[in-house]
Amino acid sequence: MKERRGLAKTEEKNIEKTRELKSAIPAVDIYENEDEILLHADMPGVLKKDVSVNIDNGTLSLSGVRKIETKGVLKWEEFNDVEYIRSFSIPQTIDAEKVEAELKDGVLKLHLPKSEAAKPKQIEIKAA
């Protein structure tokens, strides 16, 4: 869009900002069985120290910051520094103490075990 002279005098202040970290939504797969819920999230290039997983009051939030090293002249750029961020609401049946997380090959795998009380139980019918 070419710049045209404004129709009226405005005082818009353009404050110079250095490049901000864009946020992106990681793609996830969610699987469930009787004992746990599994969540796999694509976070390529994120190191373990830059990932944070928080569970608070029924909400699970994932966040991972990725910095790409670019030495040399960029000919073309299709991905750069992003913050992968996404939150989910999880059912009350998850035991927050026993959640495990693993980061391998750019995929974050979370195990959310269900608490004992929530596992389905077979009720045995006794002949009366």
Next chain:
Amino acid sequence: MFARVSDIDRMFVAMDLLQSRMGRLFSNFDKSYLSGPAFTLTSNSPKTNLLENGDNFEVQAEVPGISKDDLNIKIQGNYLEIGGKRSVDTPDGYKVHRNERGGSTFSRSFTLPADVDAERVEAKMKDGILYLTLPKSETAKSKQITIN
């Protein structure tokens, strides 16, 4: 009658603001591919960066969840091809609630700006990103010309 001039002025200010916001909208739209999940190019191939470092090219590709054996890289002259298979790793016995990280075969080819020495190419996979270092072939390196 003269009091109305300030109203017209305010209307023009609003239109200027709209125009500058719309302008920014267009430039932000072009950049949206930089963030976002992996494999979101229209052709379902990995996003890549190409850098030139003096005598080497460096190609970085976003390939999360793919192991070394699932990728194959072919080089010929200045033609580079990266292909592979992304498999969905559903564990047995689990019900699927959501599957956004689909699995498929992909292939992407590039014509590099200069010929590359295929014998000395190095490839490294780290944290779901493939780093390829491609040294330029002798004929393609730039040479300093001395003036006598």
